[in-house]
Amino acid sequence: MGKVIGIDLGTTNSCVSIMSGGDPVVIANAEGNRTTPSVVGITDKGERLVGQIAKRQAITNPENTIYSIKRLIGRKAESKEVREASKRLPYKVVSAPNGDAHVEIRGKQYSPAEISAMILQKMKQTAEDYLGEPVTEAVITVPAYFDDSQRQATKDAGQIAGLTVLRIINEPTAASLAYGLDKKKDERIAVYDLGGGTFDVSILEIGDGVFEVKSTNGDTFLGGDDFDQRIMDWLVEEFKKDQGIDLKKDRMALQRLKEAAERAKIELSSSQETEINLPFITADAGGPKHLVIKLTRAKMEQLVDDLIQRTVEPCKKALSDAGVTAKEVDEVVLVGGMTRMPKVIQLVRDFFGKEPHKGVNPDEVVAIGAGIQGGVLKGEVKDVLLLDVTPLTLGIETLGSVFTRLIERNTTIPTKKSQIFSTAADGQTAVTINVLQGEREMASDNKTLGHFDLVGLPPAPRGMPQIEVSFDIDANGIVHVAAKDMATQKEQSIRITASSGLNKDEIDKMVKDAQAHAAEDKKKRELVEVRNEADNRIYGVEKLLAEHGDKIGEDDRKHIQEEIAAARKALEGNDLAAIQTATQNLVKASQKIGEEMYKRTAADGAGTPGPDGGGGEGQPGNAGNDEKVVDAEYTEVNKDKK
Amino acid sequence: MRDFSEKTSESKDQEGVESPAEVTPADELKTAQDQYLWLAAEFENYKKRAQKDQADYIKYANERILKDLLTVLDNLQRALQHAQQFDGANGLVQGIELTCKNYVETLSRHGVKEISSMGLPFDPAVHQAVALIEAKEGQAPNTVVAEHEKGYHLHDRVLRPAMVTVAGPNKAAGD
Numbered sequence: 001m002g003k004v005i006g007i008d009l010g011t012t013n014s015c016v017s018i019m020s021g022g023d024p025v026v027i028a029n030a031e032g033n034r035t036t037p038s039v040v041g042i043t044d045k046g047e048r049l050v051g052q053i054a055k056r057q058a059i060t061n062p063e064n065t066i067y068s069i070k071r072l073i074g075r076k077a078e079s080k081e082v083r084e085a086s087k088r089l090p091y092k093v094v095s096a097p098n099g100d101a102h103v104e105i106r107g108k109q110y111s112p113a114e115i116s117a118m119i120l121q122k123m124k125q126t127a128e129d130y131l132g133e134p135v136t137e138a139v140i141t142v143p144a145y146f147d148d149s150q151r152q153a154t155k156d157a158g159q160i161a162g163l164t165v166l167r168i169i170n171e172p173t174a175a176s177l178a179y180g181l182d183k184k185k186d187e188r189i190a191v192y193d194l195g196g197g198t199f200d201v202s203i204l205e206i207g208d209g210v211f212e213v214k215s216t217n218g219d220t221f222l223g224g225d226d227f228d229q230r231i232m233d234w235l236v237e238e239f240k241k242d243q244g245i246d247l248k249k250d251r252m253a254l255q256r257l258k259e260a261a262e263r264a265k266i267e268l269s270s271s272q273e274t275e276i277n278l279p280f281i282t283a284d285a286g287g288p289k290h291l292v293i294k295l296t297r298a299k300m301e302q303l304v305d306d307l308i309q310r311t312v313e314p315c316k317k318a319l320s321d322a323g324v325t326a327k328e329v330d331e332v333v334l335v336g337g338m339t340r341m342p343k344v345i346q347l348v349r350d351f352f353g354k355e356p357h358k359g360v361n362p363d364e365v366v367a368i369g370a371g372i373q374g375g376v377l378k379g380e381v382k383d384v385l386l387l388d389v390t391p392l393t394l395g396i397e398t399l400g401s402v403f404t405r406l407i408e409r410n411t412t413i414p415t416k417k418s419q420i421f422s423t424a425a426d427g428q429t430a431v432t433i434n435v436l437q438g439e440r441e442m443a444s445d446n447k448t449l450g451h452f453d454l455v456g457l458p459p460a461p462r463g464m465p466q467i468e469v470s471f472d473i474d475a476n477g478i479v480h481v482a483a484k485d486m487a488t489q490k491e492q493s494i495r496i497t498a499s500s501g502l503n504k505d506e507i508d509k510m511v512k513d514a515q516a517h518a519a520e521d522k523k524k525r526e527l528v529e530v531r532n533e534a535d536n537r538i539y540g541v542e543k544l545l546a547e548h549g550d551k552i553g554e555d556d557r558k559h560i561q562e563e564i565a566a567a568r569k570a571l572e573g574n575d576l577a578a579i580q581t582a583t584q585n586l587v588k589a590s591q592k593i594g595e596e597m598y599k600r601t602a603a604d605g606a607g608t609p610g611p612d613g614g615g616g617e618g619q620p621g622n623a624g625n626d627e628k629v630v631d632a633e634y635t636e637v638n639k640d641k642k
Numbered sequence: 643m644r645d646f647s648e649k650t651s652e653s654k655d656q657e658g659v660e661s662p663a664e665v666t667p668a669d670e671l672k673t674a675q676d677q678y679l680w681l682a683a684e685f686e687n688y689k690k691r692a693q694k695d696q697a698d699y700i701k702y703a704n705e706r707i708l709k710d711l712l713t714v715l716d717n718l719q720r721a722l723q724h725a726q727q728f729d730g731a732n733g734l735v736q737g738i739e740l741t742c743k744n745y746v747e748t749l750s751r752h753g754v755k756e757i758s759s760m761g762l763p764f765d766p767a768v769h770q771a772v773a774l775i776e777a778k779e780g781q782a783p784n785t786v787v788a789e790h791e792k793g794y795h796l797h798d799r800v801l802r803p804a805m806v807t808v809a810g811p812n813k814a815a816g817d
Contacts, residue, residue, distance in 0.1 A: 021688040032702060032799050041766070044784075049766060057766035060774050060784070060808045130691070251773040252790040255805060280720035288724045 004137045004166060004378050005127045006370025008174070009116060009154065011070040012196035012223070014038050015364055016123040017371030018131070019378075024178070024371040026364045029126040035363060036126070040118045041065040042105045050122040062090040064105045066115050068197065071220070073112035073157070074150030077101040081220070088221075113153045117160035124161055138163040139374040141366050144170040144202045144216040166377050172202035173211040174369025175335045179357045182209050187330040190318075192348050192356070194311065195336035195363070197223040201315050203322035203329070215321035217314035222307065224265075224338045230303045231261035231295070235276060238293050245282055245289060253281050257291075268297045269340045301343045308347055315351055332356035337363040390415075391507045394471055394479065397434040397443035399424050400528035406471045409439065409511075418470035420486075422463045430455040431467060433483050435496065439514030441521035442528075447510070454483040454492040462539065527576050534583040538567050541590040548593055551600060556592045563589040701753075701797055708754055709801055715749070716791055718742050749794070757793035759786045759804040768793055770803040777809035785809050 006024070008015045013035040017026045028034050031052055041054035042064045049057065058065040071085040077095035086093040092104040102109045120140070127135045142154050151168050158165035172191035176182065181189055186207045193200040200218040204211050235257055236247050247253040260276045267274040278291040301308075319326060332352045338344060339362045348356050359365055390413055395405040398421065406417050423431065432453050438446025457465050466486040473479050482493035514521070541564060549557055563586040570582035722742060725735045746756070757768045764771065764784050772790060777783050786806040793804030 020691065021684065032705065053766045056770040056803055057764070059771040060764060060810075131687075132690075251807075252805065255772045255790070279717045280724060283724065287728060288720075 002134070002136055003127070003131060004139060004374030005124070005135050005163075006139045006141075006174070006367055006372070006374045007120060007123050008141050008171070008364075008367035008370060009070065009119065009123075009157075010035075010038055010195065010366075011068055011198050012038060012225075013363070014119055014123055015367035016127050017364070017367040018127060019371055019375035024368040024375070026361070026367060026371075027126050027130045029122070030129060034361075036119070036122060037067070038070065038119050039065060039067045040069070040115050044106075046106070048118055050118050063092065066091055066103055066105070066110075069103070069112050069115045069119075072101045072103070073116060074147070074153035075101050075112075085220075111153075113157040114160060116154065116157035120157055120161035120163060124163060136162070136164055137166050137374070137378075139167050139169060139370045139377065140165055141169055141171045141174045141370050143200055144172050144213045145200075145218075167373060169370065169373055170202070170211070170213055171200070171335070171366050172204055172213065172216075172333070174366045174373065175333050176204060176206070176211060176331075177369035177372045178359070178365040179331075179333055181206060181331055181333070181357075182211070184331070188214075188322075188324060188328055189331045189333060190315075190329045190352060191333045191335060192311070192315070192339065193218075193335035193366075194338040194344060195223050196225060196338075197221070199223065199311055199314065201311070201318045203318050203324065214324075215318045217318040217321070219310060219314060222310055224336075226307055227265060227304050227338065227341075228258060228261045230307065231265060231300065232257050234295075234303055235261060235291070235293060239281070239291050243289055245284060247282065247291075250282055256281065264295050265300065265341075268295070268300050269342060272297050297342070304343075308341075308343055311344075311347070312351065326352050329354070333365075334358045334362050335365050390473060391504075392437045392510060393439055394435070394437055394449075394473075396421075396469060396481075397436060399532050401443045402525055402528050403436055403438070403441055403443045403446055406469070407473065413473045416470065416472045418468050421467050421469055423457070423460070423465050423467075425462050427459040428462065428465075429457045429459055431457070431483070433469060433481065433492075433494075435479070435481050435494065438510050440510075440517060441525040445513075445517070445521070447506075449479070449496045450481075450494050452481075452483075452492055452494045454485060454490065456488065456490055457485050458487060461543075463536075523576075527574060527579075530576055530579050530583070531571060534567055534571055534579050534586075537583050537586055537590075538564055538571075541586060541593075544590065544593055548597055552593055552596045556589075556596075560586075560589045560592065702799065704752060705796055705799075705801065708749065708752065708796060711749070712794060712802055715742070715745050718745065719792075753797045754801060755795045757795060757800070757804050759789050759793065759806050762786055764806070764808045766803075768795075768800055768803055769806045769808075771808045772805050773807040774810050775807055781809045783809055 003018055006017045014037075015026060015035045017024050019025075026034050029036050029051065033052065036051040037055045039051065039054040039058065041049040041057055041061055043049065043057075043061065054065055055067075058067075068085065068089065071089075072082055072093065075082050076099045077093065078099065079101070082093060082101045086101075094102050094104045094109060096102045096109065096111065100111065102111050103115065104110075120138075124135055124138070138158055140154055140158055142151055146154070155165045155168055171193065172189075175191050175193070176189050181187070184206055187205070189204040189206060191200075191202045191204065193202075198218065198220050199222040200216060202216040203214045205214055206212070232254075240246055247257060256278055260278055264274050264276050273294060273296045276291065276293045276295060280288045281291040282289050319329075329352050332348060332354060334345065334348065334356045339348075339356075339358060345356065345358065390407055390409055390411050393405050393409045394407040395403050398404045404419075406419060407415060421431075430453055432451055434443065434451040435449045436443055436446040437449050440446050454467065457467075468484045468486060470482050470484075471479060472482070479496040480493060481496065482491055484491040541560065545557065545560060545564075563582070567579075567582040567586045570579045573579075718738065719742060722735065722738055725738070759769055762785065763782075764786055769786060770793075773788075775787065777785075777787075781787055785808070786804075787809045788807035789804055790807070791802075791805040794801040
């Protein structure tokens with residue numbers, strides 16, 4: 001099944017996206033850019049250049065470099081819009097026999113659809129390079145005000161590019177889709193789109209997942225480039241005042257100024273002040289000249305204020321055409337790179353009286369929406385298994401009433417996880433598995449989902465048996481918990497249906513509780529861990545002493561026994577530091593046994609383990625092997641009943 | 643001026659409406675199987691893409707910072723140019739020259755390579771034309787006759803094109 005790509009075929013820039021793994025992804029072109037200039041150039045050799053490359057050669061080849069073709073597509077050569085546009089375009093706009101506006105390049109006529117097709121082809125190629133497979137189907141966006149012939153011409157462009165255009169959708173609709181507004185019921189949405197070269201505002205109504213465009217308005221010659229130009233003009237003026245040199249005559253200086261102006265504009269979206277620093281911008285008889293000018297956000301906003309204000313009138317008209325007031329608009333969506341500017345956001349907020357939706361990359365939202373629409377048409381969005389996540393962590397209770405996590409919250413289900421546990425006492429023949437759900441550190445603070453016993457374990461020293469506990473959650477949220485003794489292959493399990501879990505309020509409460517009690521819980525858990533550690537040490541040393549006590553001197557043995565007693569005493573209390581100190585002293589004392597044993601066994605080289613390698617080792621696997629025996633032993637010890 | 647409203651119903655998948663006829667368990671199984679296979683394949687592809695993305699990401703992770711650092715190098719080079727023009731060679735200028743060299747070497751260790759341009763045919767893949775002048779005697783048409791800022795490659799990508807002046811096309815041979 002082939003992929004459907006979503007293309008935002010823009011006036012100045014184009015962008016392509018695709019559904020990948022259930023999420024829309026914007027694809028970067030071969031040059032590593034996520035948007036591609038909508039520019040096509042034809043060289044003297046008849047070679048076609050598209051995108052950044054075409055833009056770079058524009059100055060050497062102005063009559064044969066076509067940009068803003070979107071202003072001409074599907075329009076008559078005699079129309080007001082085309083005449084207006086062609087005044088600003090350096091290439092030749094001609095009338096085709098049927099009256100359509102065409103462009104003439106090197107004596108050959110091209111329809112705007114053909115030029116647009118070259119851009120679409122580049123977008124198609126970008127997607128194919130990324131996917132590693134051919135792409136044949138696409139969703140393409142157009143402005144909401146495009147009429148039938150403009151839509152048809154856009155569709156034709158897709159066909160020429162080798163794409164089956166599954167649907168032409170409106171740009172504001174695509175933007176709304178990108179923000180998931182199709183799921184809303186009966187709402188009014190305003191889409192404010194201030195891009196590189198044009199401004200559009202649309203009022204949409206949504207009901208039942210169907211978007212209806214109620215009105216559109218805008219300014220076809222207003223965009224980010226105008227803002228850059230304002231800053232540039234100001235810089236030139238300031239420099240002239242300061243140094244008496246007009247930079248307008250210096251091509252290279254202008255190029256550097258343009259880049260600096262754009263960078264300053266972007267920087268001032270996040271900071272209050274920026275310094276434009278262009279050393280060696282020019283030189284005169286007196287030597288090199290540097291441009292160093294501070295620009296504050298306030299100053300910049302003042303420079304472009306009238307540009308921003310120009311968007312207000314179209315917004316008002318769009319509202320009145322739709323027959324609604326600003327108050328009646330439920331959602332406002334920002335599109336286009338210029339909507340990153342705080343002043344623009346503020347204007348929109350003030351005008352509509354609500355916080356607008358804004359993403360990280362407002363210049364990509366239209367393409368993302370087109371990609372989502374492509375996914376919907378392909379059934380990918382609709383039919384993909386709705387993958388759920390576990391709302392809370394699942395785990396079991398282990399020694400000291402600690403909650404040991406097996407499946408963390410927010411894990412996508414279905415999922416399966418297992419871990420090996422062991423016993424807490426010598427000769428323990430049964431364990432109780434207490435299945436819990438929650439975020440707290442201690443078992444008692446979480447919710448018990450169920451419990452069961454695994455009995456008939458062969459008697460063994462504590463820590464020896466290996467019991468595999470596995471959690472298995474299916475797509476319906478049903479949890480199977482099984483415990484299996486690796487030695488006897490005995491198994492016991494429990495099935496917990498979703499209903500025995502928690503409802504949403506309870507979940508929220510538990511998550512909040514966990515956050516509120518995080519510090520206190522951590523302390524409790526630490527204490528348990530330290531206690532467990534101490535307990536294990538005592539057990540280990542006692543065992544060692546019983547087996548090898550004869551190999552050390554009376555004094556040493558006595559000393560160790562004292563330390564054991566001290567540790568036991570410390571364990572009676574709840575003083576974390578005291579338990580830790582006692583444990584350390586015990587370990588230190590017990591090392592004597594190891595030393596003696598090594599001395600004795602050095603000769604025959606037998607690897608009798610020292611205290612730290614053997615039974616005295618921490619909680620896990622005191623058999624000293626490197627199996628994946630993980631901390632925590634069971635709390636409940638069922639005495640031999642078998 | 644445009645202010646007409648138009649109804650376009652979108653985002654509804656009209657074709658996808660299934661009649662609730664009998665769905666046998668076999669059908670269900672088949673759908674589920676299809677879905678599973680499709681998802682599994684999608685996941686495999688996703689993994690491959692993710693790997694490629696990550697490799698690319700690592701390779702070009704420094705792209706932005708390197709690009710920004712180029713402007714510092716530009717200014718260092720501009721300083722040198724002026725110094726050579728006005729003061730000639732002295733100890734300080736030599737020192738800055740060496741620093742500059744050091745800088746270029748450091749960048750090249752990170753995969754940044756200079757793009758050559760002077761005297762070469764204009765190539766928009768690596769050159770950005772900022773000015774067009776008439777070709778003088780002995781200048782071939784459509785060649786780079788001045789370089790205002792050096793261009794650089796980062797591995798296989800153009801980190802920044804060279805800013806150049808291009809000699810105009812030969813009028814006789816042109817359009």
